Amino acid sequence: MSRSGNNEDFRFFNPTEGEPLSQSQRYDIHPMELVVQSLVGGPLEALSNHLQTLHESQVVLIARLKIMEESMYTDYSKEFWEVKG
Incomplete structure (x- = not known):
C-alpha cells in the first residue's frame, strides 16, 4: 500500500524531549x-x-503502612504505660 502526499504529513518527535523535530533535524x-x-x-x-x-x-501503600505503623506504636505505647503506671 503506498501513501500519497508529502513528508509534511508525518510528525517526527525528539525521543528525549518529546517535542517535534525541526526540518533540519529530521x-x-x-x-x-x-x-x-x-x-x-x-x-x-x-x-x-x-x-x-x-x-x-x-506511594499510597507506603502511606497506609506508615499510618498502620504509627497506630501500632501508639497502641503499644498506651498498653506499656498502663501496665507500668
Whole structure:
C-alpha cells in the first residue's frame, strides 16, 4: 500500500524531549531509527503509563503502612504505660 502526499504529513518527535523535530533535524535521523521508533513507540508509551501507575500505587501503600505503623506504636505505647503506671 503506498501513501500519497508529502513528508509534511508525518510528525517526527525528539525521543528525549518529546517535542517535534525541526526540518533540519529530521534529516539527521537514520531511517532504521524511525522504523524502530514507530514499532516500539506505542508499547513504550503503555509501559511508561504502567510504571507511573505502579509508582502511584506504591506511594499510597507506603502511606497506609506508615499510618498502620504509627497506630501500632501508639497502641503499644498506651498498653506499656498502663501496665507500668
